[in-house]
Amino acid sequence: MEEIVVLDEDCSVDGSGAIPIIKFSERVQEQIDRSMSKSVIVRLLGRTIGYKALLDRIIALWRPRGELQLVDLENNYYLVKYYCKALFRRIAMVVGKVVKVDYITQAGKRGKFARLAIMVDLNKPLKSCIGIGNFIQKLEYEGLQQICYTSGIYGHSKENCVATSSTT
Incomplete structure (x- = not known):
């Protein structure tokens, strides 16, 4: 944006x-x-329904051509945002080769995240964040237990980092 x-x-x-x-x-x-x-704020009046039921209802009524993301803003307000997978792919290409863009898997997190499957070279330093315009987005890697963001290397923690000990 x-x-x-x-x-x-x-x-x-x-x-x-x-x-x-x-x-x-x-x-x-x-x-x-x-x-x-490409954004709409929805407020539920009267009887409240669950997050997933609301998302399914919006998709059934609106029949969107692209992907929708529903963000719970609290107090029965929701932000409905339309996203283009191509935009996420372009951003993710900075990190590595994009395998999959998935919105559905994060429905349990109430729509606040998109999950991207990206192939990364573990022999090269991993990025801890990415700049998107004037916004800095923190990156999280699933399934990689030991990532040292000081050196960006997978396989050891910050406490055992050679780069940290050589600078002190």
Whole structure:
């Protein structure tokens, strides 16, 4: 998602009333619209239903062409985001060869993560995070018990790292 740029001339504040009112230029409004065009906030009214039931119902009603992610925002509010697997694949290619992009396996985590299966060369240092625009995303590796993020090497812990002991 690209960052919204607000210049001084894009913003006006009216403080003459009881509540200050801020207004943005048409240019900023268009940027906001573009950034939110693939997101919807859903609020459940009346009887609550489970996370999985809500996700299944949204998919049945909307019949999306791509992948949806449902994020529990608490208090019966949910964020529905449309994602393109190609975007995740492109980001993941920085880490290694992409084998699979999977949203469904994380439904138990209430939709806050996408799981990516990526082939990595364990003879090379592993990345602990990745920059996505101005955002830094922490990476987690499943099934690899001993990863030293000081050296990026798999097979030993930070306490036993040669790189750490040589710098002290």
